[in-house]
Each structure stands twice: as structure tokens, then as C-alpha cells.
Amino acid sequence: MAILATRQELSDFLAETEKRAYKQALFAVHNEHVALDIVQDSMMKLALKYASKPTDELPLLFQRILQNTIRDYYRRQKIRSLWTTLFSAFTPNDQDKNQEDFDILETLQVKQESNFAREPDVQLERAQLIGLIEKAMEILPARQREAFMLRYWEEMSLAETAIIMKCSEGSVKTHCSRAVHALATILREKGVKL
Amino acid sequence: MNEQELGKEIARFLDFGANETIKQSTLYRLQSARRAALENCQPTLQIINSGNGTSVYGGHGEHFKTGKLLLLLIVLFAFALVSATYWQFLEKSRSTIDTTILVDDLSTDAYIDNEPEFDDDLSIDAYIDNVLQRVDDLLTDERVENEPELADDLPTDARIDNEPELADDLPTDARIDNELDEWLDSNK
Numbered sequence: 236m237a238i239l240a241t242r243q244e245l246s247d248f249l250a251e252t253e254k255r256a257y258k259q260a261l262f263a264v265h266n267e268h269v270a271l272d273i274v275q276d277s278m279m280k281l282a283l284k285y286a287s288k289p290t291d292e293l294p295l296l297f298q299r300i301l302q303n304t305i306r307d308y309y310r311r312q313k314i315r316s317l318w319t320t321l322f323s324a325f326t327p328n329d330q331d332k333n334q335e336d337f338d339i340l341e342t343l344q345v346k347q348e349s350n351f352a353r354e355p356d357v358q359l360e361r362a363q364l365i366g367l368i369e370k371a372m373e374i375l376p377a378r379q380r381e382a383f384m385l386r387y388w389e390e391m392s393l394a395e396t397a398i399i400m401k402c403s404e405g406s407v408k409t410h411c412s413r414a415v416h417a418l419a420t421i422l423r424e425k426g427v428k429l
Numbered sequence: 430m431n432e433q434e435l436g437k438e439i440a441r442f443l444d445f446g447a448n449e450t451i452k453q454s455t456l457y458r459l460q461s462a463r464r465a466a467l468e469n470c471q472p473t474l475q476i477i478n479s480g481n482g483t484s485v486y487g488g489h490g491e492h493f494k495t496g497k498l499l500l501l502l503i504v505l506f507a508f509a510l511v512s513a514t515y516w517q518f519l520e521k522s523r524s525t526i527d528t529t530i531l532v533d534d535l536s537t538d539a540y541i542d543n544e545p546e547f548d549d550d551l552s553i554d555a556y557i558d559n560v561l562q563r564v565d566d567l568l569t570d571e572r573v574e575n576e577p578e579l580a581d582d583l584p585t586d587a588r589i590d591n592e593p594e595l596a597d598d599l600p601t602d603a604r605i606d607n608e609l610d611e612w613l614d615s616n617k
Contacts, residue, residue: 246467253459254447271458278466286470365446368439387436388443415436429430429438 240290248293249278256301259384262372263305273308277301298389299399302381309377364427371421375414382410383418522560529563 240248253274260270277300285296372380378400385396386407393404400407422429430438 242467242470245470246463249463249466253463254451254456255444257451257455257459258443258447267455271455271462274459275462275465278462279469282466282470361442361445362450365442365450368442369446369450372443383436383439387440411436412432415432415439418439419435429435 240286240288240293242286244290245282245286245293248290248297249281252294252297253278255388256297258369259301259388260305262369262375262380262384263377264308265373269308273301273304277304280304294389295391295395295399298385298391302399367422367425367427368418371418374421375417379410379414379417382407383414386411518557522557525564526560529560529567532567 256274256277257270260273261267264270264273277297280300281293281297285293288296372383375383381400382396385391385399386393391399393407396407397404400410419429
């Protein structure tokens with residue numbers, strides 16, 4: 236018999252998942268504020284509708300909600316872009332935007348919990364590699380990125396991934412394979428060999 | 430390195446990125462979002478024993494009541510809609526038969542005499558069929574020729590003019606008039 240999730244278990248699950256969920260949304264929408272909104276909406280929906288589900292079902296449900304929320308954002312963005320295309324030239328570029336959003340508090344370092352990098356040069360190299368990988372993730376096609384995230388990052392099974400993506404397991408395999416090859420190609424072009 | 434291993438290696442670096450490159454303010458906002466979501470957390474469903482071999486889920490009684498109330502409102506609305514439509518159709522049929530009677534140049538008494546017969550002896554469907562039959566006959570200009578058939582349901586007074594061959598067996602106004610004339614002539 237499945238054990239229903241308690242409030243504390245739901246809290247622990249969200250705390251453990253929220254960073255990856257935020258990164259997934261950020262790779263998909265390329266906007267921090269929108270990514271935060273998507274994660275918050277997903278958390279709200281999970282807590283409102285599925286809080287009483289068994290603990291082992293929460294990851295699948297949350298990922299399904301998250302991916303659906305990202306798709307909803309794509310749909311709204313597509314409709315909105317029809318009306319705003321003519322005015323896109325008047326929006327500020329990313330560099331100006333970053334300067335406007337500068338906050339001194341952002342310079343505070345996050346607590347380093349892993350001891351993966353001890354030397355400054357290794358740490359710098361790893362930060363650069365992470366930056367390259369994240370950039371590569373952003374330029375992947377949406378379906379390939381979704382499949383890769385669910386299969387390799389969230390470590391979900393083929394069947395679970397197929398349910399979330401609403402496609403066949405064969406399609407999931409194809410998307411994953413193409414995503415890995417595309418990432419390998421991009422990293423190779425940047426001179427990175429894993 | 431094969432595809433699986435490469436995928437896992439990239440995922441490992443993504444993990445590092447998620448743990449190290451997210452801004453402090455973003456982490457704080459994520460934490461706030463999590464707390465807000467947990468505040469809206471619905472109460473846990475509990476299994477309630479409701480008899481031998483049966484059980485029901487509790488915790489959402491208000492939603493169940495809302496659903497029943499909504500269903501009741503829908504049923505009432507549908508019933509009112511059907512009643513209103515039927516009433517309108519009935520009124521239209523009555524006005525149609527009024528028109529038919531006026532065009533037929535029948536007396537009002539003929540209609541009044543027949544009305545209880547329709548209401549008491551015939552069903553609603555038969556009544557409507559009868560009315561529609563009369564309207565059809567009126568529109569096809571064969572009214573005069575078919576009138577003796579339609580007149581079967583009408584009282585005797587309405588059939589007098591159209592069925593002279595039956596006049597021998599029935600006390601008609603014509604016969605009365607003739608007898609009255611004969612009596613007046615004999616008494617002159």
C-alpha cells in the first residue's frame with residue numbers, strides 16, 4: 236500500500252527539487268523571472284492538487300506539471316509575439332538589461348557544499364565548463380532538452396519520461412540520443428572533451 | 430565514453446551548476462515560493478470505514494456538496510427549459526386552431542363544444558397531430574374538398590352545410606326551418 240505524503244515530506248521534496256526545476260525552466264525560457272514564476276506555479280499546483288498523493292509519485296507529478304507549465308508559457312509567448320514583433324526593435328538588449336538589474340547582494344558567494352574543486356584554477360575551469368554546458372543546453376531543441384533533462388538529470392525511466400512528454404518510449408530514446416550527440420558536438424567544437 | 434555515460438557526466442556538471450551558480454536572491458525567492466505553496470497545501474485525504482467491505486475517502490466534502498448542488502441546478506434548468514418550450518408550442522397550436530376555425534367560417538360554439546373532447550379524450554400527441562393536420566390542409570388549398578373528412582370531429586352543427594345526404598337522419602337547422610315554414614303556411 237502506498238504511503239501518502241505528509242506536509243514535511245512534500246516540503247523536503249520541493250526543497251530537493253526546486254533548484255533543478257529552476258534550472259530546467261531557465262534553460263527553456265531564458266529568463267530568470269519567468270523561470271521563477273514557472274517554478275512557483277508548478278509548486279502551487281502540486282501542493283493544491285496532489286499533496287495527498289504517495290511520496291513516490293511526487294517526482295513524476297511535479298515534472299509533468301513543470302513541463303506543462305513551460306509548454307503553456309511557450310503557447311502564450313507565441314500568441315504574444317504575433318502582436319509585439321513590430322515593436323521588438325525598441326526593447327533594450329541583454330547587456331543593458333544586466334546592468335540595470337545589477338545588485339550588490341548578488342556578488343555574495345553561495346555557500347560551497349561540495350569539495351569537488353579545491354584549487355582556484357580547477358574551480359575556474361569547472362565554472363567555465365558548467366557555463367558552456369548550460370549554454371549548450373539553452374540552444375538544444377526543446378523536446379531534446381526535455382528528454383535529456385528527464386532521463387539523465389532527473390533519472391526517470393523511459394516509461395515515466397514518455398508519460399511526461401506525452402509521446403512513445405521510442406520517441407524518448409530518439410530525442411535523448413540526438414540531445415547527447417548534439418551536446419557532444421557543441422562541447423567538442425569548444426575544445427571540451429569529457 | 431558511450432552515450433549513457435556521456436549523458437550522466439553532463440548531468441553531473443548540471444548538478445554542480447544548479448548548486449553553485451544560482452544567485453542568493455534567486456534561492457531566497459525559491460524558498461519563499463516553496464513556503465507559499467506549502468501554505469496552500471490541501472489537507473490529506475483519510476480513509477473512513479463506512480461499513481463491511483466498503484470504504485470512502487474523506488476531506489473534500491464541500492466539493493462533493495458543490496457538485497451535487499450544481500447537478501441539481503442543471504436538472505432544474507433543463508426541466509424549466511423543456512416546460513417553457515412545451516408551453517410555447519401549446520399556445521402556438523391553440524392560436525393556430527383559432528385561425529383555422531375563423532378561416533373555416535365556423536361558429537365559436539363549434540370550437541367551444543369540441544375543446545373538452547380534445548382535452549379529455551385525446552392525448553397530447555394526438556391533439557398536436559390533429560392541429561398540424563388542419564394547418565397542412567389549410568395551406569394546400571384542398572381544404573374545401575377535404576372538409577367533410579376533417580369535419581368528423583366537429584359537432585353536428587358544423588357538418589350540416591357539408592353533408593346534406595345525412596340530413597334525413599338528423600334534426601338539422603334546414604329541416605327545422607322547412608318545418609317551421611310549412612307550419613306557418615298551414616296556419617295562414
